[in-house]
Amino acid sequence: MNPLLDLILVAVLLLNFVALGASQLRTVIHAVALQGVLLGATIVVAHSTVTVWVIVMAGAVIALKGVVIPRMLFHAIREVVIRREVDPIIGCIASLLLGGVGTALAVLFSKTLPIAHEHIGSLVVPAALSTVLTGFLILTTRVKAISQVVGYLVLENGIFIFGLLLVEAMPFLVEIGVLLDLFVAIFVMGIIIYQISQEFSTVSTRKLSALKE
Amino acid sequence: MSEWLIFLGIGCHAVSGVPGLFRRRDSDAGQKFAVVLGLIGSALGIVGAVGSLWQPPVANSVIKIDAISVIFLLPIFLIPALGGVYGLTYWKQAEHIHNGQKLRLFYGLVTAALAGVTIAANSILFLVAWEIMALSAFFLITTEDEDRMVSEAGWLYLVTTHTATLCLFALFALLRNVTGSFTLVALPDGLGAGLATAIFLLAVIGFGLKAGLMPLHVWLPGAHAMAPSHVSALMSGVLIKIGIYGLVRICSLLPHPPLWWGGLLLVAGTISGVLGVVFAIGQHDLKRLLAYHSVENIGIITMGLGLAMVGRSLHRADCVALGLAGALLHVWNHGLFKSVLFFSAGAVIHATHTCEIDRLGGLAKAMPRTALCFAIGAVAICGLPPLNGFVSELLIYLGLFRSIGIGHETGWAGSAFAPPALALIGALAVACFVKVFGGVFLGVARSEHARHVREADANMTGPMLVLVGCCLLIGLAPLLVAPLFEQGVYAWSPDLATGAVSLVMLAPLRWVSVAGLALIVLIVVAGVLLGLRLRHCGTASSGTWDCGYAAPTARMQYTSSSFAQMLVGCFVWVLRPRVHAPGEQPLFSRATQFRSHVPDIVLDGALRPSFRFGAKITSSFRFLQAGNIHAYLFYIVVFLILLLLWR
Numbered sequence: 001m002n003p004l005l006d007l008i009l010v011a012v013l014l015l016n017f018v019a020l021g022a023s024q025l026r027t028v029i030h031a032v033a034l035q036g037v038l039l040g041a042t043i044v045v046a047h048s049t050v051t052v053w054v055i056v057m058a059g060a061v062i063a064l065k066g067v068v069i070p071r072m073l074f075h076a077i078r079e080v081v082i083r084r085e086v087d088p089i090i091g092c093i094a095s096l097l098l099g100g101v102g103t104a105l106a107v108l109f110s111k112t113l114p115i116a117h118e119h120i121g122s123l124v125v126p127a128a129l130s131t132v133l134t135g136f137l138i139l140t141t142r143v144k145a146i147s148q149v150v151g152y153l154v155l156e157n158g159i160f161i162f163g164l165l166l167v168e169a170m171p172f173l174v175e176i177g178v179l180l181d182l183f184v185a186i187f188v189m190g191i192i193i194y195q196i197s198q199e200f201s202t203v204s205t206r207k208l209s210a211l212k213e
Numbered sequence: 214m215s216e217w218l219i220f221l222g223i224g225c226h227a228v229s230g231v232p233g234l235f236r237r238r239d240s241d242a243g244q245k246f247a248v249v250l251g252l253i254g255s256a257l258g259i260v261g262a263v264g265s266l267w268q269p270p271v272a273n274s275v276i277k278i279d280a281i282s283v284i285f286l287l288p289i290f291l292i293p294a295l296g297g298v299y300g301l302t303y304w305k306q307a308e309h310i311h312n313g314q315k316l317r318l319f320y321g322l323v324t325a326a327l328a329g330v331t332i333a334a335n336s337i338l339f340l341v342a343w344e345i346m347a348l349s350a351f352f353l354i355t356t357e358d359e360d361r362m363v364s365e366a367g368w369l370y371l372v373t374t375h376t377a378t379l380c381l382f383a384l385f386a387l388l389r390n391v392t393g394s395f396t397l398v399a400l401p402d403g404l405g406a407g408l409a410t411a412i413f414l415l416a417v418i419g420f421g422l423k424a425g426l427m428p429l430h431v432w433l434p435g436a437h438a439m440a441p442s443h444v445s446a447l448m449s450g451v452l453i454k455i456g457i458y459g460l461v462r463i464c465s466l467l468p469h470p471p472l473w474w475g476g477l478l479l480v481a482g483t484i485s486g487v488l489g490v491v492f493a494i495g496q497h498d499l500k501r502l503l504a505y506h507s508v509e510n511i512g513i514i515t516m517g518l519g520l521a522m523v524g525r526s527l528h529r530a531d532c533v534a535l536g537l538a539g540a541l542l543h544v545w546n547h548g549l550f551k552s553v554l555f556f557s558a559g560a561v562i563h564a565t566h567t568c569e570i571d572r573l574g575g576l577a578k579a580m581p582r583t584a585l586c587f588a589i590g591a592v593a594i595c596g597l598p599p600l601n602g603f604v605s606e607l608l609i610y611l612g613l614f615r616s617i618g619i620g621h622e623t624g625w626a627g628s629a630f631a632p633p634a635l636a637l638i639g640a641l642a643v644a645c646f647v648k649v650f651g652g653v654f655l656g657v658a659r660s661e662h663a664r665h666v667r668e669a670d671a672n673m674t675g676p677m678l679v680l681v682g683c684c685l686l687i688g689l690a691p692l693l694v695a696p697l698f699e700q701g702v703y704a705w706s707p708d709l710a711t712g713a714v715s716l717v718m719l720a721p722l723r724w725v726s727v728a729g730l731a732l733i734v735l736i737v738v739a740g741v742l743l744g745l746r747l748r749h750c751g752t753a754s755s756g757t758w759d760c761g762y763a764a765p766t767a768r769m770q771y772t773s774s775s776f777a778q779m780l781v782g783c784f785v786w787v788l789r790p791r792v793h794a795p796g797e798q799p800l801f802s803r804a805t806q807f808r809s810h811v812p813d814i815v816l817d818g819a820l821r822p823s824f825r826f827g828a829k830i831t832s833s834f835r836f837l838q839a840g841n842i843h844a845y846l847f848y849i850v851v852f853l854i855l856l857l858l859w860r
Contacts, residue, residue: 089843105857109857109858112857133854136846137850139843140846140847141843143843
C-alpha cells in the first residue's frame with residue numbers, strides 16, 4: 001500500500017509499548033506526545049495530493065497532540081504535586097504482555113472486519129485497534145487520574161488512526177471531530193483532576209469509589 | 214385560514230407561562246397575564262376549530278385537521294382555559310411562590326402539546342408533541358414535589374408514560390415500514406394479518422396506558438389525587454383522552470379489522486368500566502375516587518369504540534355510527550362533567566384543606582353553589598337524564614343492542630354481555646356518588662376542617678357554572694352537536710359514504726330533548742311547591758332516631774367505608790380490601806379503632822410484588838457496580854472485545 005504510512009504506524013505501535021512499559025510518568029507523556037507528532041505526519045502521508053490545507057491541518061494536530069496537551073500534563077504534574085512513578089494496578093511486565101496480546105488480537109480482528117478494498121493489507125486498522133486497546137489497558141490498569149488522561153489520549157489516538165481510513169472521503173469532518181473530541185476529553189479530565197485534588201486531597205481514582213451509591 | 218387561528222391559539226397557550234417567569238415570585242401579575250393569554254388562545258383556537266368545519270379539511274404531510282381533530286380540539290381549548298381562571302384563586306401565585314410559576318409554564322405547554330397531537334398528520338410531529346405533553350404532565354403532577362407521596366406518584370407516571378412512548382415508537386416504526394413515509398395515511402389493503410394485529414395491539418397498549426384503560430391504569434389514581442385540582446381536571450378531562458384520540462386515529466387507518474379486535478376493545482372497556490367504578494366505591498379519598506371514575510368512563514368510551522370496530526367488521530353502518538358517535542360524545546361529556554367534579558372537589562379542598570371524605574360533611578349549607586355544581590356533575594357522570602352523560606351512553610346502548618343481530622341482521626351475539634355491563638356501571642356509579650355527595654355535602658360536619666368553611670369565590674364557581682351550562686346544553690339539545698359527530702364518523706370510517714348515516718334517524722334525540730325538558734319542568738315545579746309548603750308550615754329541627762342512644766355525635770354518621778360495605782362485600786374477590794378491625798373485646802371495651810382501605814389490585818397486587826422480586830434477583834448482580842472506575846472501563850473493554858469476536 002503506502003510504505004511510508006505503514007512505517008509511521010509501526011512506530012506508533014512501538015510507542016504504545018513504551019507507554020505501557022515505562023515506569024516514569026514523564027516517559028509515558030513523552031511517548032504519547034511523540035505519538036501525536038507521528039499522527040500529524042500521517043495526515044500528510046495519507047493524502048495523495050498535499051495542499052496547503054493539509055499542511056495546516058497536520059500542523060494543528062502536531063501542535064495540539066505533540067506540544068499543547070503534553071505541556072498541560074507536565075504542568076498538571078508540577079501543580080498537583082504527584083509522585084513521578086506510574087503506580088499501576090498490575091506490573092509493567094504484565095501490562096506489556098497484555099499489550100502484546102491486544103496487538104495480536106487487533107491483527108486478528110482486522111482480518112474479519114468488512115473494510116474497503118484499497119485498505120486491505122495496510123496497517124491502518126490493526127494499528128488503530130491495537131492503539132484503542134492500549135488506551136483501554138492504560139485506563140483500566142493505572143490508578144492516578146493523570147494516567148487516566150494519558151490513557152484517554154492514547155484511546156483517542158487510536159480513533160484518530162481509524163479516521164485515516166476516511167481521510168480522503170470526508171477529511172474535514174473526521175479531523176475536526178477528532179480534535180474537538182480530544183479537547184472535550186482534556187477539559188473534562190482537567191476538571192476531574194482539579195476537583196479530586198481539591199475535594200479529597202489525593203489524585204488517586206481509587207478514592208472515587210467513595211462516591212458509589 | 215382557520216388553521217392559522219388554531220396555530221395562533223396553540224402558540225398563545227405555549228408561551229402563556231413564560232412572561233410570569235420574569236416577574237417577582239410574590240406578584241400576581243404573571244398569573245393574570247397567563248390566564249388572559251390562555252383565554253385569548255382558547256378563543257382563537259375554538260373559533261379556528263369550528264371554522265375549519267366549513268372549509269375543506271386541511272390535510273398535508275404535516276398537519277391534518279378533520280372532524281375528529283375538531284372534536285378533540287374543542288375540549289382541549291375549553292377546559293384548560295377555564296382551569297386557568299379557576300387557578301387564579303385555587304393556586305394563587307402569592308400563596309404558592311415556590312411552584313406557581315413552574316405550574317403555569319407547564320400548564321400552558323401541556324395544553325399546546327395536546328392540541329399539537331390532535332392536528333399532527335406526521336408521526337414525528339405526533340411523537341414530539343406527545344413527549345412534550347407527557348413530560349409537562351410529569352412536572353404538573355409533581356408540582357409539590359417536596360411531598361414524598363407526590364414525587365412517588367410522579368415517578369410512577371413517568372415510568373408508565375415512557376412505557377407508552379416505547380410502544381408508540383414501535384407502532385410508528387411499523388407504520389413507517391408499511392406505508393413508506395412518516396405521514397399517517399390509511400394502510401394498504403394487502404396488509405398481512407400478523408403485522409396489522411401487531412400495530413393494533415401496540416396501539417391498544419401504548420394509548421391504553423395513557424388513557425388509563427384497566428389494567429394499564431396504574432399511574433392514574435395517584436397522579437390525579439396528588440396533582441392540584443385544576444391540573445387533575447385537565448388530566449382527567451383532556452389529557453387521558455389523548456390516548457383515546459390516538460386509538461381512534463390508528464383504528465381508522467387499519468383496513469378490514471377482524472371481529473376480535475372490536476371484541477377485545479369491548480371486553481377491555483367493560484372490564485375497565487366495571488372495575489373502575491367498583492374500585493371507586495372502595496375509596497375514601499375524594500380525588501382518588503374521582504380518578505377511578507375516570508378509569509370507568511374511559512372504559513365506557515372504549516366500549517363505544519369497540520362497538521364501532523365490531524360494526525366495521527360486520528359492515529353495519531348503524532353500529533359504527535352509534536358506537537363512534539357515542540364514544541366521541543362521551544369524550545366531550547366526561548371532559549365536561551369530570552372537570553366540574555374536580556373543580557368542586559378542589560373547592561372543597563381549598564375550603565377545608567382535606568380530601569378525606571370521612572373528615573367532611575354538611576358542606577352543602579356553607580357552599581351551596583359548589584354543592585349544586587357537584588350534584589349536577591354527579592348526575593351527569595351517572596348517565597342520568599336530563600344531562601349529557603345520558604345522551605352518549607344512550608347512543609352506545611342503542612348501538613350495542615343493534616350489534617347483537619336480531620332477526621335477519623348480520624350481528625355478533627358476543628356483544629350481548631355489554632349492555633348489562635353498561636347498566637351495572639351506571640347503577641354502581643349512582644351508588645358511589647350517593648356515597649360521595651352524602652358524605653361530603655350532607656349530614657353534619659365530622660371535623661373542625663369542615664365546620665368553618667366559606668363558599669368558593671367567583672373565580673372558582675364561574676368555570677364550574679360554565680361547564681355545568683355545557684353539560685345541560687348537550688343533555689337538552691343533543692341535536693345541536695349531532696352533525697359534528699356525524700362528520701367525525703365519516704372521517705373515521707373510510708368505507709362510509711357521506712350521508713350514509715344519520716344520528717337523528719338512529720337515536721331518538723328529539724325525544725331526549727322533550728323528556729329532558731319535561732323532567733326539568735317537573736323538578737322545578739316540585740321544588741317550587743315544596744318551597745311554598747315549607748314557607749307555609751315552617752320548619753322545626755330535631756335529632757334523627759338514634760336507637761335510644763342519648764349522646765349521638767357527628768362520627769356516628771355513615772362513613773365512606775360503612776356506606777360502601779355491602780357493595781365492597783359483593784366485589785371482595787377483586788377489591789381485596791384490607792380491614793384492620795378490633796378483635797374480641799372485653800365487656801367494658803377499651804378505646805379501639807377500625808380502618809379499612811382498598812389497595813389497587815394491579816399496582817399493589819401484581820406490579821409492586823413482581824418488581825420487588827425482580828429487584829431481589831438483580832440485586833445479586835450489585836457487585837458488578839463496584840464504584841471502581843477501572844472496573845467499569847474493564848467492562849467496556851470486555852464488551853468491545855466480545856463485539857469484535859462476535860463477527
